[in-house]
Amino acid sequence: xKAVDVLIVGAGPAGLSAAAVTxxxxxxxxxIDEQAAPGGQIWRAAEAVGADPVRHAALGSSxxxxxxxIAIARQHARxxxxxxxxxxxxxxxxxxxxxxxxxxxxxxxRAILVATGAMxxxxxxxxxxxxxxxxxxxxxxxxxxxxxxxxxxxxxxGQGPLLLLVAQQLAAFGVPIAATLDVASxxxxxxxxxxxxxxxxxxxxxVAKGAALAARxxxxxxxxxxxxxxxxxxxxxxxxxxxxxxxxxxTIPTTRLAVHDGVIPNTQLTRLLGLAHRWIDGQAAFAxxxxxxxxxxxxxxxxxxxxxxxGGAERAAAQGAATARAICRALGTIPAAGDxxxxxxxxxxxxxxxxxxxxxxxxxxxxxxxxxxxxxxxxVRRVIxxxxxxxxxxxxxxxxxxxxxxxxxxGANLTxxxxxxxxxxxxxxxxxxxxxxxxxxxxxxxATLAATDSA
Amino acid sequence: MRxxxxxxxxxxxxxxxxxxxxxxxxxxxVRLLEAETIGRHAxxxxxxxxxxxxxHPAEIPLARAALPLWREAARDLGADVGYVASGQIRVAEDxxxxxxxxxxxxxxxxxxxxxEEIVGxxxxxxxxxxxxxxxxxxxxxxxxxxxxxxxxxxxLSRAAHAAGVIxxxxxxxxxxxxxxxxxxxxxxxxxxAPLVVNAAGAxxxxxxxxVGETVPVTPTALQMSVTEPVAPFVAAVLGTESGMLSxxxxxxxxxxxxxxxxxxxxxxxxIGRPRPTLVSENLANAARLFPHLDAARIVRTWAGLEGITRxxxxxxxxxxxxSGLIHAFGFSAHGFALSPLVARLVMEIADARPxxxxxxxxxxxxxxxxxxxxxxx
Numbered sequence: 001x002k003a004v005d006v007l008i009v010g011a012g013p014a015g016l017s018a019a020a021v022t023x024x025x026x027x028x029x030x031x032i033d034e035q036a037a038p039g040g041q042i043w044r045a046a047e048a049v050g051a052d053p054v055r056h057a058a059l060g061s062s063x064x065x066x067x068x069x070i071a072i073a074r075q076h077a078r079x080x081x082x083x084x085x086x087x088x089x090x091x092x093x094x095x096x097x098x099x100x101x102x103x104x105x106x107x108x109x110r111a112i113l114v115a116t117g118a119m120x121x122x123x124x125x126x127x128x129x130x131x132x133x134x135x136x137x138x139x140x141x142x143x144x145x146x147x148x149x150x151x152x153x154x155x156x157x158g159q160g161p162l163l164l165l166v167a168q169q170l171a172a173f174g175v176p177i178a179a180t181l182d183v184a185s186x187x188x189x190x191x192x193x194x195x196x197x198x199x200x201x202x203x204x205x206x207v208a209k210g211a212a213l214a215a216r217x218x219x220x221x222x223x224x225x226x227x228x229x230x231x232x233x234x235x236x237x238x239x240x241x242x243x244x245x246x247x248x249x250x251t252i253p254t255t256r257l258a259v260h261d262g263v264i265p266n267t268q269l270t271r272l273l274g275l276a277h278r279w280i281d282g283q284a285a286f287a288x289x290x291x292x293x294x295x296x297x298x299x300x301x302x303x304x305x306x307x308x309x310x311g312g313a314e315r316a317a318a319q320g321a322a323t324a325r326a327i328c329r330a331l332g333t334i335p336a337a338g339d340x341x342x343x344x345x346x347x348x349x350x351x352x353x354x355x356x357x358x359x360x361x362x363x364x365x366x367x368x369x370x371x372x373x374x375x376x377x378x379x380v381r382r383v384i385x386x387x388x389x390x391x392x393x394x395x396x397x398x399x400x401x402x403x404x405x406x407x408x409x410x411g412a413n414l415t416x417x418x419x420x421x422x423x424x425x426x427x428x429x430x431x432x433x434x435x436x437x438x439x440x441x442x443x444x445x446x447a448t449l450a451a452t453d454s455a
Numbered sequence: 456m457r458x459x460x461x462x463x464x465x466x467x468x469x470x471x472x473x474x475x476x477x478x479x480x481x482x483x484x485v486r487l488l489e490a491e492t493i494g495r496h497a498x499x500x501x502x503x504x505x506x507x508x509x510x511h512p513a514e515i516p517l518a519r520a521a522l523p524l525w526r527e528a529a530r531d532l533g534a535d536v537g538y539v540a541s542g543q544i545r546v547a548e549d550x551x552x553x554x555x556x557x558x559x560x561x562x563x564x565x566x567x568x569x570x571e572e573i574v575g576x577x578x579x580x581x582x583x584x585x586x587x588x589x590x591x592x593x594x595x596x597x598x599x600x601x602x603x604x605x606x607x608x609x610x611l612s613r614a615a616h617a618a619g620v621i622x623x624x625x626x627x628x629x630x631x632x633x634x635x636x637x638x639x640x641x642x643x644x645x646x647x648a649p650l651v652v653n654a655a656g657a658x659x660x661x662x663x664x665x666v667g668e669t670v671p672v673t674p675t676a677l678q679m680s681v682t683e684p685v686a687p688f689v690a691a692v693l694g695t696e697s698g699m700l701s702x703x704x705x706x707x708x709x710x711x712x713x714x715x716x717x718x719x720x721x722x723x724x725x726i727g728r729p730r731p732t733l734v735s736e737n738l739a740n741a742a743r744l745f746p747h748l749d750a751a752r753i754v755r756t757w758a759g760l761e762g763i764t765r766x767x768x769x770x771x772x773x774x775x776x777x778s779g780l781i782h783a784f785g786f787s788a789h790g791f792a793l794s795p796l797v798a799r800l801v802m803e804i805a806d807a808r809p810x811x812x813x814x815x816x817x818x819x820x821x822x823x824x825x826x827x828x829x830x831x832x
Contacts, residue, residue: 087731090721095731106731274724387616389624393492396499396605404683404754435755436729440683444749447742449735 004030005331006324007094007109008077009085009269012040013065013313014305014320015115016073021324023076025335030107031073032080032096038070040117041137042313044144046070055147058172062144062165069317087436088112088273092300095449097441104449111300111327114270114288115320118263118306121285122409123158125362127232128259129371136260140166149173150256155241157181157230158260160354164213166258178254179222181230181243183261183357192352199349206346224250230362232257261357265307268408271434273301279427282351283310285412286431294323295330302327311347318342359416369417370410372403377417384421391415391432404440407432460486460621462805463639463648465628465662468498469604469791470783471654472611473798476532479618481802486646487620488639490627490658491725494608497656497790500727500759501604502679502701502713504692505792507570508543508596509559513768513816515568517793517800520812522598524795533617534610537603537706542691544583546593546744552696556594570596585688587744601692601703604791628655631665633777650805652781657762659770659784666777668819671765672785676718676727676758680734682751684708693744700740710751712741715788718758727758763787764822771797771817773804781805782819 006022008015011033023029031038039046043066049055050067073079080098087095092109120137127133136156142148143166153176156163167177188196200207224245231242233251240253264285267277276297277286287309294302304323305316318341328335363369365378375398383397391414394400400414401407407414411432419426437446462478464471467489479485489495505525507518528536547553556573563571574582575592582595615622630640636647653662660672685708692703699714716733734756742748764770764785774780781804783797790797796812803810 087729089719089728104731104735274726386613389492396494397609399605402755404752406755435757436731437753437756440752440754442749443682443738443742443751443753446680446753447735447738447749449731 001093001106001108003108004028005110006030006113006327007032007092007107007111008113008115010040010115010117010305010307011035011038011073011079011081012042012115012117012305013069013317014117014307015040015113016069017317017320018113018115018304018324018327019073019077020069021321021335021338022327023073025328025333027328027331027333029077030080031077032083032085034082034084036082038073038079038081039066041141043070044141049144052147055144058169059144065317084439085269086438086441088269090274090298095436097445102445104445106449110331111302113323113327114273114301114303114307115305116266116269116307117316118310119266119408121261121264121356122413123259123261123357123362124359124367124369124377124413125230125232125259126364126367127234127238129368130232130234130238131236132234132238132255133232133257133259136163136166136258137263139258140169143169143173147173150175152255153178154256154258155179155181155252155254156258156260157183157227157241157243159183160260160262161210161350162263163260164210168213168216177222179224179252181227181241181245182223182225183227184354185226188353189355192349195349195352199346202343202345207349230259262354263306263310264412265309267307267431268406268434268438270296270303270307271431272436272438273298275301275303277431279425280309282348282355284356284416284426286415293326294319295326300330311344315341315345358420359413360420369413370400370403372405372409373399373401375400375410380414380417381421384418389422390430391418394418395432401432406434406438457638457645457647458486459636460484460646460648462650462652463488463646464652464654465639466654466656466659466784467493467622467624468496468654468656469494469607469611469794470656470786470797471652472608472615473794474652474654474783474801475620475622476611476614476618477798477802478805479615479620485620486648487615487622488626488628488641488646489622489624492624493612493622494604496725497677497759497761497786498608499604500677500679500757500761501791502703502711503537503601503604503607503791504543504701504703504789505538505600505602506543506596506692506789507792508594508599509545509694510789511768512566514789514793515563515566516812517796519568519570521793521796525600525602525792528602528607528610528795532610532614534606534613536607536610538600539602539706540598540600541703542582542595542597543599543694544579544593544595544691545694545696546579546586546590548590548695548697548743550591553591555696556592560594570598572597583689583691583693585745585747587746590744599692602791603705628662631662631777631780633666635779637777637779650779650781652783652801654783656784657760659762659782662784663770663774663782663819666774666780668774668776669822670770670785670819671822672762674720674722675761675763675788676720677713677761677788678716678718678729678734678737678756678758679711679713680738680753680756681712682710682748683754685710685748685751688745688747695740695744698740699737700744702741702744710741710748712737714740720760725760727760729756729758761786761788766822769793769817770819771800771814772819775820
């Protein structure tokens, strides 16, 4: 088995800045990332975007600091791109799969940094699994990855800063937006406004940028507010979106609907590792419990960036570096000096302004919760009424979460639905147990480990 | 304040649930105490094999007697348990393996059983056309089968509720006192009953130890893997003489692959974890028999905790130390098939009726040092 000092999972802002620190301090550092190039979600395909004037003009503002961070990290660490973590043992033996070479590797790490970032919160509503319906984040990935522009007008629905940003980016690519369907009413809530002064104090530029984006959407003429009963309709793929606004039912023909309700920490790996998690009320999501340095409940397993609680790219980069310095000290090396991450900035305001919708906000009883195994909200409600007490009992009774996505898409929503149905707090309800492999793997690829790694 | 019952079951796995259902249907007030949640460990991690093929001679009469109970299970419990009378097949991949299987068949016949049958290559490929061409023959039990462990647990759980069993999850037993009635102490309250059934699975020896009975049990974590659904290609449950394997395909198309590989045991946290190199070896065994499985995606692997006794046979026995206590644990990775029968045997012990299959080999006091013991997988 090969060995490294530090194994970092995720090459986004947190992972990159951490790799630069541990690598520069002389610790052998391996960064594993699923994508073809470093950058993570926010800086996805940064090097390619930098070389493409069209994409750079439309998306450039998201990429501030990316090129430098990638260049420095490349100097100090080894990158395994197009590679996925399959399993990690409690003593930090990492099983990972190189998708290009199609080989399984086992690497023993003295320290693991989980920097797996955020994922878009899945929003179930009638018709949400029809082809043509995606998350807003998924739409943005297509733009970043290859400048893949939707071939027709797009309807955007939901709420959150990413929705506003992507609306602007689509416009820059010349994509018409048929309508934006905002779940919020025209005016921010009192609790959100209460956090506004703090946000302006912490990050005035961000607040101003957000306000400008929001104003542009609101004044664009195709904006609906306070929408209810969202539904995608169509046979075989989406043909129209239907919803209620201002007391009337509105139907808009479209072949593309992108929905958004914020992002949540990606906890698949931290759950697989069996780390202790905490529930973040304002983000309606679990995140691993970490101390001020980013150390988890397991020895020498660290978490930094959005995967430890949503804080945005800038904060993730600072956290990555700070956690990496703590890792250096834990492994007996002296890191270069650096600043501690600043406070949470405008996050509280953003969390309150775009308070997550209840999980069943749009969902009917026959709406799918688990798309892999076709389990509906009603199926889950029935087994809860039958005595199922938590997500794992629901899982064994309905197969919810047992499909190829391993509960990645339904897991967080299942916790919230069980909480809603049983009147308990999500933190007490708990989460699905995650089993290896983190992502499906061909049997032939799994079966080669004994042959190639018998040492 | 101690709450009373006619019978207390310790352990909410298959053995405990099935026993609780039978006892409650007899009109007893039954309380089931489960340390975690129903079916949490070996029961839900089981491969679900209903197998009399290649059993230890002592277990053959039990496995054969359990078969009709499985055929009746769905009607009996009022819910589908996914039982399929698929047959079970153990293939020989080389001449030496075929010779071993022929010896095994002869030995079973000599004991007076006729359920195991040797088939040659032609008959084997007629049964399972997708098998790799190097297979030479097999040992077959045509009326064996498999069931769905998760469905079985949920069917039993519902049947238990319907029969009036009080099922309590999160009640870990920490004390057991002889007397009339017996006293069962949990971390959160005491209970009394004249009859107590120890169906605590991998922790059954710890319950037995509370009354001074020593049973050598090693916790193990049995590894399983499952693929995404693939087109139907196999009817029976398949094993091989050349390596550990148990392979079956569910009605929905998932291929469930196990065979007895032992993963990591984390006894403190009561969890098991698959060992990647052994998962790999297990999958290689599967692909050797069915090469097209190379292109199937593995979606999940797991390892459930199970107690293996020193001789690989379970304990189904009245306590020799405490009157009213009955043991049914240590099923050593092949208890699933026996579970409906074990419940009957336990209730026959409770009522001092003659057992419907011989249980003498499963006495709690049989573990003498240096006896000849062999594990049958």
